Amino acid sequence: MNRPARTAATHPVVPGYHPDPSVCRVGEEYFLATSSFEYAPGVPIHRSTDLVHWELLGHALTREDQWPLGTFADSRGIFAPTLRHHDGRFWMITTDVDGLGGQLLVTAQDPAGPWSPAVRLPHVAGIDPDIAWDDDGRCLVTFCATLEPRIHIMQVEVDPATGETLEEPRSMWSGTGLEHPEAPHLYRRDGWWYLMVAEGGTGRGHAVSIARSRSPRGPFEGAAHNPILSHRSLGHPVQSTGHADLVERPDGTWAILFLGTRPRGSFPGWHVNGRESFLAEVKWRDGWPHAVDSEVSVAAPGWFEDELAAPLGPRWVSPGLLPEDFVSPAPGGGVELRPADAPSGAAAMIAARCTEEHWRATAEVEPGTGTAALRVRLDERHWVEVRAGAGGLSGVVRVGDLEQTLTSLAFDGTAARLEVRSVPPTTGGPDDLELAAHVGGRELSLGRLDGRYLSSEVAGGFTGRMWGARAVEGTVTVRRLAVGPLEGA
Structure with a gap:
């Protein structure tokens, strides 16, 4: 299939939410x-x-x-x-x-x-x-x-x-x-x-x-x-x-x-x-x-993977607090995350910008006695996340004042690879967001959301989608975060 050329006329040179250059x-x-x-x-x-x-x-x-x-x-x-x-x-x-x-x-x-x-x-x-x-x-x-x-x-x-x-x-x-x-x-x-x-x-x-x-x-x-x-x-x-x-x-x-x-x-x-x-x-x-x-070529995105180590690289930011306020090295590699709220009330997460139209992001987590999450955030009132912890696996979404659990499944509480995918839309939106967890070699579906609910036209504001990990409850370990283009999209 012939794809349109990736030039600066139609593709950003600094993709993701980077306004006011x-x-x-x-x-x-x-x-x-x-x-x-x-x-x-x-x-x-x-x-x-x-x-x-x-x-x-x-x-x-x-x-x-x-x-x-x-x-x-x-x-x-x-x-x-x-x-x-x-x-x-x-x-x-x-x-x-x-x-x-x-x-x-x-x-x-x-x-x-x-x-x-x-x-x-x-x-x-x-x-x-x-x-x-x-x-x-x-x-x-x-x-x-x-x-x-x-x-x-x-x-x-x-x-x-x-x-x-x-x-x-x-x-x-x-x-x-x-x-x-x-x-x-x-x-x-x-x-x-x-x-x-x-x-x-x-x-x-x-x-x-x-x-x-x-x-x-x-x-x-x-x-x-x-x-x-x-x-x-x-x-x-x-x-x-x-x-x-x-x-x-x-x-x-x-x-x-x-x-x-x-x-x-x-x-x-x-x-x-x-x-x-x-x-x-x-x-x-x-x-x-x-x-x-400008007709200069803009390179297609590659796969990014971070085997996390504290202090984190400059890609990672957080709504409110600095990452070092709630991130520490984990024994055996990766980082430990602690729940933390900024004075503004924003939940702390290590976050990076979503840069492409269709992508998939993953987090390899070990929640221990806590609950870890892979979140895609537009703002504090518009987000989706996949959770893993002692209470099970779940896909959770918030849109405005409504917060809803889409799917809940049992979980043994040891390790999981959490995933969110931006896939072509099934309705008239920009995309759909698919939520999943991988445990013991199996993929478990945890819900799907019309991407319009995480758009600036719905939420308002001046930022864009961010993806990353957070601790919902207790101290959790995140070994690896990765993101890349969705195959075939």
């Missing part, structure tokens, strides 16, 4: 930061040499002196970073929408860390901060002002060492008039300063527009061909395109990274992996950027 180049290498919301550690940092193949280095926010870990509700917390390299250091500024509020700024010599304690910008009220320096070295923060009578783009000079504002914020060009202008970024090119924003809301109407000025403070004039990037009202497999960042390659060509979704199934379309990071090319004409599809 911000990219900078240092020499021959590119570095990328994305939003993390309630998950800890926060703000993943990736590295690439070609903008297509990305390696996860670590996270910028890992400690209490940077942000209040575990306090964020679903899809709250850390919004929309900007990553820049200036004066020999990496700078990452982002929004803490809860916690201590306002913007926070951290720096590092090495993007893999460690990153500095956070400098707070308490008087920059809004979201989506950008950081740039003018020709005199003055630091400008441009942001989406959400507390004003109308949402629009503003800018203020700050002292990056203290976080203090040095002037009254000024209003800036705020797009073409579409709703919710946000995600501003400033660039310098050929004597012009460019201000790029997202507008239209982070749904199907999302768009990217741009303006230019001789000064980073404006006034700015919008491009006649705005928006420069949008898939609204198009039958494109990638939708909700916006919140973008530009980057220049060493050879002088430019590219744009942006978020998008991959909805599937019947109307209105259901996306489950969250907003992912995509790549397009940029052509400059008459001093203005034009985004065009």
